[in-house]
Amino acid sequence: MAAMVDMAVDAGVPLVEMVDVGKSYGVIQALRGVSLRVNAGEVTCVLGDNGAGKSTLIKIMSGLHQQSEGALRVDGEEVRFGSPREALDRGIATVYQDLAVVPLMEVWRNFFLGSEVRKRLWPFNPLDAEGMRRTARAELSKMGIELDDVNQPIGTLSGGQRQCVAIARAVYFGARVLILDEPTAALGVKQSGVVLRYIARARDAGLGVVLITHNPHHAYLVGDHFVVLKRGQMSLDGKRDEITLDELTQQMAGGDELEALTSELRRAQV
């Protein structure tokens, strides 16, 4: 409680704020009483096991679903998104782990998908392909991704590179809030490092980042604020200096439940 009061004092108006948000699908309550703030230049980590309500939370923020209770505020103004487009227009971009890109399409087409640059030329207003290739190449190299050819299908890139292209795209198109859904889940250690470094860079550029993950180690490397969800409710909410990695790991691993399980299994082995 004290932490909440402190935050209200030390930060200005948060980019995105959720107050007591809940969501039910018919009789199933997927999310209840979740409050969360996303500030500029900070990484807010949302952790939780499978089915804890993480995806429901980001779907509300990104405009795929609407909350059934509570309030969602952007720049202090209460909103209700009808579509991902509306969220994008308010500067909230979401990068999904498995659907960040269209694999068979070229890198530059993926980079500009949904926000294509066109020439004013009757009757078709054709794509400014050369310009988009140039921009995509420059933006990616600015972020440390060097590609031989932006004409290659994006499916030929590694998982980490694909995530980075999707993030670079969101940043380029003026995202102020970046929601990343399990960006490191399918990646190896080295690839995860690439993505985390990239997240830090976005944070330093002044973006508000929401990092959804079930890996407390990755979260602790970049996070400023941590929220742990359990069965649709918040079980932990704290800033970096109020929490240790051990506590976070303990919370994530199921805490007391895991200890009970450990001792139970140990006895069974003897």
Place this chain on the structure above:
Amino acid sequence: MSQTLERPPEAAVPKRPARPSLLYRAFVRPETGSLVGAIAILIFFAAVAPPFRQLTSAATVLYASSTIGIMAIAVALLMIGGEFDLSAGVSVVTAALTASMLSYELSLNLWVGTLVALVVALAIGWVNGYLVVRTGIPSFLVTLGTFLMLQGLNLAVTKMITGTVATRNISDMDGYDSLRAVFASQFTIGGVAIRVTVLWWLLFVAVSSYVLLRTRIGNWILAVGGNADSARAVGVPVNKVKVGLFVTVGFLAWFTGMHLLYSFNTVQSGEGVGNEFRYIIAAVIGGALLTGGYGSTIGSAIGAFIFGMTTQGIVYAGWDPDWFKFFLGIMLLLATVTNLWVRRLATRRG
């Protein structure tokens, strides 16, 4: 590499020497496999069937190709967008029957019937698309339903109105001459009579290919077929694109139907069944992926050309036309395997 980074951004992006060769880039286009196949078939029939080598035969082959090819463009675009249309064959006939019977029974100018047929054909496409995006039922099933409905309607309504399975001859009605000039005329170049559908076909291929590769709509078509959820997440209006593709099938079905009507003056109501597969096969031979997201309309034209060459080539070679289906099966299998192989090479991790 570090040198390029230190330069200002404008200077950092001249054409890179590391850019893949033109040969490689041509090689990974969807239609490459079918082009090789088309050349092989051309050489084959030119070798075994002497009449095939004449210029007049080329005109015949092109005409046969165009009647499949015009629809194959729309079907290919739809498949690239990740959907199917099994009603494409019969809706051609529905359009022709509508124009013919409406004008004849109400004694209207044929232009009126033709324009009403356009509305009907677009509406069929829209209904297909709307049902697919609203219900989420696979388009294979939705359009199988409309295929059966239209097939039944074509026969039943024609019988009810004319008392037979065909429509009456419309060649003496108002507007016939101008419509025939648009949809079914022919002209002579160097002593060879060329049907106007060949020109329309080439025009539609050029326009559709440009739209697919060089416009925003084209980008969206590739995206909704390649990964609809990703496309939706970045703000592409997925449902509108899909409905639009079904409506495009409706438009070219109308066009093909009008050619049918104004070149034969009467329409058999049972026609069209089975043609939907010809269109799909032409698109697949041309490199369109059954699962969507990949393909080209130039490929569909090459697929249709292979179709035309084989149907006519077998006749010129003096063989039993029954062999046609056998050849078609072989070509479809070969094309699918080749395309699979080319695509693997194209998307292999570098």
